Amino acid sequence: MILLPQVRGVVRHRQVLDTLVRRDLRVRYARSAIGYLWTIIDPLAMALIYFVVFSYIFKRGSVGYQPYVLFITIGVLAWQWFSSSVNETSRSLLAEARLVRSTNLPRPLWVVRVVIAKGIEFVLSLPVLAAFALVFILRGETTIHYRIVLVPVAIIMQALLLVGLGLLLAPITVIFSDMPRIVRILLRMGFYATPIIYGAHAAPPVLQKVLLLNPMAGILEMYRGGFFPQELNIPSIVSAGIITVITLISGTIVFKRLEPAVLKEI
Amino acid sequence: MQPVIEAKGLGIEFYRSRRRQLSLREIVFKGRNTAPRDTFWALKDVSFTVNKGEAVGLVGGNGGGKSTLLKMIAGTLIPDEGSVKVRGGVAPLIELTGGFLSELSGRDNVYLAAGLHGLNNEQIDERYDEIVDFAGPQVRSAMDQSFRHYSSGMKVRLAFGLITTLDQPVVLVDEVLAVGDRSFRERCYERMENMLAGGKTLFLVSHSEGDLKRFADRGLYLKSGRLVGDGPITEVLDQYRAETEGP
Numbered sequence: 001m002i003l004l005p006q007v008r009g010v011v012r013h014r015q016v017l018d019t020l021v022r023r024d025l026r027v028r029y030a031r032s033a034i035g036y037l038w039t040i041i042d043p044l045a046m047a048l049i050y051f052v053v054f055s056y057i058f059k060r061g062s063v064g065y066q067p068y069v070l071f072i073t074i075g076v077l078a079w080q081w082f083s084s085s086v087n088e089t090s091r092s093l094l095a096e097a098r099l100v101r102s103t104n105l106p107r108p109l110w111v112v113r114v115v116i117a118k119g120i121e122f123v124l125s126l127p128v129l130a131a132f133a134l135v136f137i138l139r140g141e142t143t144i145h146y147r148i149v150l151v152p153v154a155i156i157m158q159a160l161l162l163v164g165l166g167l168l169l170a171p172i173t174v175i176f177s178d179m180p181r182i183v184r185i186l187l188r189m190g191f192y193a194t195p196i197i198y199g200a201h202a203a204p205p206v207l208q209k210v211l212l213l214n215p216m217a218g219i220l221e222m223y224r225g226g227f228f229p230q231e232l233n234i235p236s237i238v239s240a241g242i243i244t245v246i247t248l249i250s251g252t253i254v255f256k257r258l259e260p261a262v263l264k265e266i
Numbered sequence: 267m268q269p270v271i272e273a274k275g276l277g278i279e280f281y282r283s284r285r286r287q288l289s290l291r292e293i294v295f296k297g298r299n300t301a302p303r304d305t306f307w308a309l310k311d312v313s314f315t316v317n318k319g320e321a322v323g324l325v326g327g328n329g330g331g332k333s334t335l336l337k338m339i340a341g342t343l344i345p346d347e348g349s350v351k352v353r354g355g356v357a358p359l360i361e362l363t364g365g366f367l368s369e370l371s372g373r374d375n376v377y378l379a380a381g382l383h384g385l386n387n388e389q390i391d392e393r394y395d396e397i398v399d400f401a402g403p404q405v406r407s408a409m410d411q412s413f414r415h416y417s418s419g420m421k422v423r424l425a426f427g428l429i430t431t432l433d434q435p436v437v438l439v440d441e442v443l444a445v446g447d448r449s450f451r452e453r454c455y456e457r458m459e460n461m462l463a464g465g466k467t468l469f470l471v472s473h474s475e476g477d478l479k480r481f482a483d484r485g486l487y488l489k490s491g492r493l494v495g496d497g498p499i500t501e502v503l504d505q506y507r508a509e510t511e512g513p
Contacts, residue, residue, distance in 0.1 A: 013384075019378060026374075098364045102358065102360060102361040104341030104342055
């Protein structure tokens with residue numbers, strides 16, 4: 001089992017991981033006094049734009065569940081974690097080349113650290129989401145379903161998926177310089193290929209099958225389960241779990257294979 | 267007693283050009299990667315063992331593979347052939363300020379870099395004064411300033427103080443003594459002698475015969491990636507001199 005020694009290496013250096021994550025957050029928030037607000041304003045502004053465009057211009061609020069604002073906000077926040085994390089993990093070895101070169105730490109650490117730092121930003125944005133939900137609950141437009149316990153499961157699954165993708169992309173980016181551009185385009189397409197501004201149920205049946213291959217579809221299903229009483233898309237969640245495991249294993253293998261070449265390049 | 271460093275048949279192959287030039291445009295339009303494929307072995311068949319407390323000087327011209335060997339011992343390069351085993355931690359004085367960030371203050375950097383090398387906060391608290399003392403009063407008064415405003419000498423002094431305080435059994439030194447003023451160099455020498463007296467294993471790369479003779483008692487001579495000499499430092503230096511000044 002290739003995962004085990006890698007996991008052990010990272011766990012043994014959890015204190016270093018802690019230091020690095022703290023540094024990331026400190027650097028981010030030291031630069032501007034309202035650093036925290038910026039990480040929230042950006043996705044909320046996007047959510048607002050989609051809400052206005054789809055509810056008032058296209059008048060197609062029915063593509064998601066009601067209340068649509070809450071539906072979009074969950075999707076956009078989780079996607080923000082996904083896309084910022086993929087973007088940064090793919091460049092993580094290059095961006096920290098000096099540190100990677102001068103320390104003999106398990107190299108997957110540089111990927112895991114980005115995922116955790118971005119994940120903490122995501123978790124810190126959850127209170128805003130809770131406030132949104134509270135407003136809608138008080139207005140009687142939604143209720144809290146016991147399935148809200150799936151949220152932590154979704155967070156863990158998304159973190160593992162992101163680590164897997166990062167392990168896959170980070171070494172490729174070092175060797176293949178065009179990778180960041182490709183990643184950017186794929187992420188933009190991924191935004192629409194993921195049920196963020198629409199629900200999987202609103203897609204035509206053929207596309208619903210395609211969406212099963214998108215692990216973020218299942219993960220969003222779990223985030224939303226607690227707020228929207230509609231039936232859970234179980235196949236989508238199972239498929240997300242399987243794809244996450246496959247990504248993690250193949251990421252670990254690719255990373256291990258390319259590691260010697262990467263160290264020569266950076 | 268088991269050797270501290272054990273290298274067996276070490277070899278590493280590099281591309282002459284950077285492979286990163288692999289580009290999508292070329293692959294799509296020409297169907298292949300046209301970047302030159304020729305490679306060279308920066309090190310080949312290098313085997314040796316080093317015992318605890320030995321001080322080894324690496325001798326050889328530019329491009330001989332000295333720094334590459336040091337990096338493999340430090341674990342920041344992975345060999346393509348053979349293996350190198352190091353018992354115990356390594357304090358690499360290689361890219362000294364590699365772990366330092368210009369946005370953070372000197373103090374934050376000490377905690378960060380020492381953390382990266384495996385110290386926890388209590389251990390750093392204990393050693394903090396020692397590190398800063400070594401770096402000198404100029405650095406001490408600037409510990410709360412951003413690292414960006416340090417002079418290059420101050421940066422190196424702080425980093426040297428930090429790495430040598432890590433207390434690892436193996437110390438790797440790559441040409442760092444070239445920077446810094448005379449008084450700082452003297453303090454570096456003193457500290458290296460203390461480390462040697464304390465039973466540390468030292469690996470030194472230098473082009474200065476004086477430095478090599480002063481610290482090393484054994485020499486390894488690397489010539490275009492091959493280990494061509496291994497013996498007492500004076501003999502190895504004579505061999506090196508004889509070969510470079512030859513007819």
